[in-house]
Structures are given as structure tokens and as C-alpha cells.
Amino acid sequence: MNTLLPYEPRPTHLDSWRDRPAAQQPDWPDPVALHDVTDRLAAAPPLVFADECDRLKTRLAAVARGEAFLLQGGDCAESLDGMSAESVHGKLTTLLQMSAVLTYAAALPVVPVGRIAGQYAKPRSRPTETRDGVTLPVYRGDAVNGLAFTPEARVPDPARLLRTYHASASTLNLIRAFTAAGHASLGRTHEWNRDFIADSPHRHTYERIADGIDHALRFMRATGGRPEDFDSARFFVSHEALLLDYEAALTRRDARSGRPYATSGHLLWIGERTRDPEGAHVEWASQLANPVAVKLGPGTTADTALQLVDRLDPRREPGRLTFIVRMGVDKVRDVLPPLVEKVTASGAQVAWVCDPMHGNTMQAPSGYKTRHFDDVLGEVTAFFEVHRALGTHPGGIHVELTGDDVTECVGGGHGLDVHDLPVRYESACDPRLNRSQSLDLAFRVADFMKGDRAPVRSGEKQVNAAG
Ligand SMILES: O=C[C@H](O)[C@H](O)COP(=O)(O)O
């Protein structure tokens, strides 16, 4: 064995998932072309390393124990053509700015994890889409087909999997370069937050928090600490492990430990539509050494949650399993408590994280999918309150966001409304918080954490839920 090589050069075939039902897989028209691509991916270098995944697992174990907070966020769907240094930098800095605020408020280390460098595939509610009487296969993410509403663009093309791999590698390269260059330092992200506050209608509330961070930074420097070395510089990447042909081709056996790792990202999650405990996605993930997460929607029963624990975390290893709950603001108070109680009583130490986006999607009268900032904040608030009442740890938040000034979600400090949606709606799938809404969310949650009370709401809703 060459000890310099972190993985065995020949990929292992962990193929038991192939005997199970795999939901949401594309209908690849040319199996030979798919095979050719997966062979090439199987010979390609890993994107992340086993020790990085282990380090994240250790940090998620701290989240599960109540000693850290997870901040996970990024695009709903990354775009192969839209990848640029500016867009990656924007997402990274937004997450790190949020991270600085939450670290101060929670008085806990924040673990920053991007929905980035691999988030190119989307599960969909329906297999087809109809416009003006024309029906075509639905868009399933840039890893599969094109967004353009033409029969040619909507054909699944396995060559896109190779482009996904290369775009993920370029994105990771940028992230590693930005963080190595000190863009993640606490002092720097705090200065950016000061710029955001100066412009915010809520600056009086936010200034109290920013002043507190100033004091903390001065204290840190006075006691010999260096904000430049702040630990948020360790940034991790995650995406939904949806396309099993892609993920399996990038699964490798670590040469040192002999354990299999997904090398497409540090943390992989299984979505609400593919989390069948007996299904192919759970089978594949059950064999990995990476930390894994599962989305839990409002229909989740305690039995299903316990089955997922047994399948994915049989050794009850803290940090191995994260449950990302996405119930919707109106359901979380009813559905979440029995899940947390029964999972906790089973002895499992999972990290509980709130995704306040996916249960709160609605359609504006103009047809745009949107989400209201108040619902997002409301679900996070309810999630915290449930955990407070049960004496368990609200371990983090998972948000769809971008560093750009898009107009996809309504509400927030600057009060976007439904008429603003067409101005800059760029998401290929679901609406994201823009930079200012993301920072608003961090400051509101921080205010809530510091004050031990419900955060102020930003105003009345201006759209109605479309079901
Ligand atoms: O991001 C999540 C899902 O892919 C998305 O909400 C599905 O959207 P759809 O209901 O329009 O298919």
C-alpha cells in the first residue's frame, strides 16, 4: 500500500443498494453512456478526504451533545453555467458572517457547512411539467438535464455528471483558497457585518449584538487570542446524495482504516422523498463512514425516525446522524416533540437541525414559488421552543440562501413583497434568502438566543399559502 495515497486506487463496489427501490432516479436514455461516465468518475480523484469527514463527524458529535451549533446553507440548486468566483465568495462570506453572529449569541462554536460544491440534483414532486399545453420531463438539476423548456434540454445526459464533478472540484478549490487567505477570520467577517447593520432598518436592535461582538473581540485580543485563527475557517461542504450512480462511483475505501467514504462531499444528506428506511439511498448511506443527515418532513412518524436510527446509526455514534426537520411553521410544534422524545429515549445521540425553508413554500399570485421570511423565522423559533421545553439541544439551522441580492423570498428587513419577485428571481428550483435576509435571520435568531425570548417579527405577511 502506498501510504501517501489516502484511498485505495481501485474503487470498491458497494452495490447492495442496487437491489433496493431507488426513488427519484433519472431515466437515463443511454445506459452505455452512463456506464462510461461512471467508470470515468470511479477513476477520478476524490473531492474530499477521509480525515476531513472524520473531523466534521467529531464536530457534529459536539452539536449532538449540545456543545456546538450547525449552520448549513447555500443554493437550492447550484448551476453549472452560473458558477463563478464571485458567487462562491458571496455564499461563503454570507455563511461566515452568519456564523460570527450565531457564535457570539449561542456562546458555542458554530460548524459552518455549505450546501455547495455538489448540490446539482433535485428531487421533484412530479415527473413532468406542462406549459401552454406542452408536457416535458421535469428539470432535475444541472447534474441531470437542462432548465430550458425544450425537449432536447430535458433529456437526462450523463455527460452532465462529469461536469458536476469538475464544477464541484473548482468550487472546492475556491473555498479552500478563500479560507486559506484569511477570508474566514472572525475580525474580517465582523467588519462586513458592521457594513450590513449600517444599512439595516433594524440597526438599533442589531447594534447591541455587534457591540457585544466588539467587546468579545477586544477581550480575545487582550488575552492573546487571534481572531484571524478563529475556527470557522474550517469550512465543510454538503449536498443531497440523490443520484446514486454518481455517488457510488465516487465512493472509495480509505486505505488506512479500510472504511468506505463518499468522497463527493463531507456531509451527505438523504432527502424527504428518498428516506425510505428500506430504500436504496438509506442502504447506500448505511455503509459509509461519513457523517450523514436525513430530512424529516411533517409526515414522519416516531417509528420511521427510530428505523432510520437503527439503519444509519446502529452503533449510536454521536456525530454520525443528523436529523434535519422541515415540518412547516404550522406543524413543527405538534410533529416534532414525539420524534425528539422517542429518539432521545432510544439512546441515540443525533443532532437536531431545523430547515425552515422546505415546509414553508407557497405560490405567489404571479406563479413564482416563494417563502415568507416570517414563516422561516417562525419555524426556527418554534423549533427552539420545542427543544427548550424538552430540555434537548436545538442543534442548528439549514437554509437555502445566496450572497446575491436576489428577490425570491418575501419579507425580511427590507420588506420585499410579491411585486418584487420578478426583479431578480434566479433560482432554478426553490426560492432562497438573499444576503440581507440571511443576515437578518442570523441577527434575529441571535437576538432570540441572547434574550431568551421570541424574536421580533418583521411585519405582516403579504402572500397566502398556496397549499
Ligand atoms: O428543493 C426541494 C425540492 O426539489 C423542490 O421543493 C421540489 O419542488 P417541486 O415541488 O416544484 O417539484
Ligand SMILES: C=C(OP(=O)(O)O)C(=O)O
Ligand atoms: C429537496 C430538498 O429538501 P427536502 O428533501 O426536505 O424536500 C432540499 O433540501 O433541496
